[in-house]
Amino acid sequence: MPDVFDRLIGQARAVSLLRQYVRRPVHxxxxxxxxxTDLHEAALVIAAALQCPDYGCGVCEVCRLVLTGADADVTFVERAGLSWRVDELREAERVSRRRPLGPGYQIVAIEDVELAAGPTPSAPALLKSLEEPPPRSVFVLTAHETSPALATVVSRCLEIRLQGLTEEDVAAIVAADGVDDAVARTAAAAANGDVHRARILARDDALVQRAAQWRRVPDRLDGTPAAATRVIDEIVRSLDAAAAPLAAAQVEETRRRETTARELGVRVAARRELDATFKREQRRFRTEELRFGVRVLIEVYRDRLRDALAEPEDARSSARARAALHALDTLEESHRRLATSLDEGLLLADLMLTLGND
Ligand SMILES: [Zn+2]
Structure with missing residues (x-):
């Protein structure tokens, strides 16, 4: 029977454990x-399953309230800065001590607990709440990575590990948001296993056009530097345009943090750190976008190679097969370079000049 855990696509192992865990809740x-991986979604699903009288049917009023963030007994604690502050975690503890209004639990979710480690760790404030929670309180924590500094926190929790997602999983998740299948598949291919990025891309109408733009590149390169320069300029312009939705999301995030800080009566912490993080995100986005382009090109040259090999063997078809193989080598090399530090302009120049000679 479908239930709330069906929302965790690609996580069969974690889901089968969770279905058992929520029947005998721990604190x-x-x-x-x-x-x-979408840890936020997993936290929501666990909260719904704990509150729901049927352990997460996914359709009842209780499930619906939790999933839309409207259950008064489920609190996702807000963070004003980049790391968790002691007072924010104390606030989480205060919330956990409230009696639940409904028949279920008082659920307190704290996301990205790895941000409670670091140079001035706030994790000890969290430990206290995890040590002696009231009987009807449940903490749901999430973390992308757990450093040794968090070992004590981890030891007080029941850990559920999600696994990295395949491209098909990501496509299914994005399609489940109501996005057209073909768009979801293209977004997933461009997102390299990252659901968050795939969702941004799926809202980006220009993605399919960008894929088409990359696909046209080989036909437009004629071996002259002028053609390579024209193609590079166009790619850089479309990278700028592609990064625009992310920039908008970052403005939104800054605004949300300012509101939270105002409500908590604190200053927005570490504004400069936040800006640095956003810059890093932008850079990563552009790198992923280039990776997407390189993968589109790899497909194009694989097709060319297949076509050349399917023809009767003669001097012309052999030359075309060799050219496609050489292009594929160049592209694989670029793909590798994208994993290390990278100068976008240099990489594009190398790539387009080499491909132009194939
Ligand atoms: Zn339910």
């Missing part, structure tokens, strides 16, 4: 998973 869960 603290910790959901961990590599970058790109």
């Amino acid at each position: 603290a869960y910790l959901v961990t998973g590599p970058d790109g």
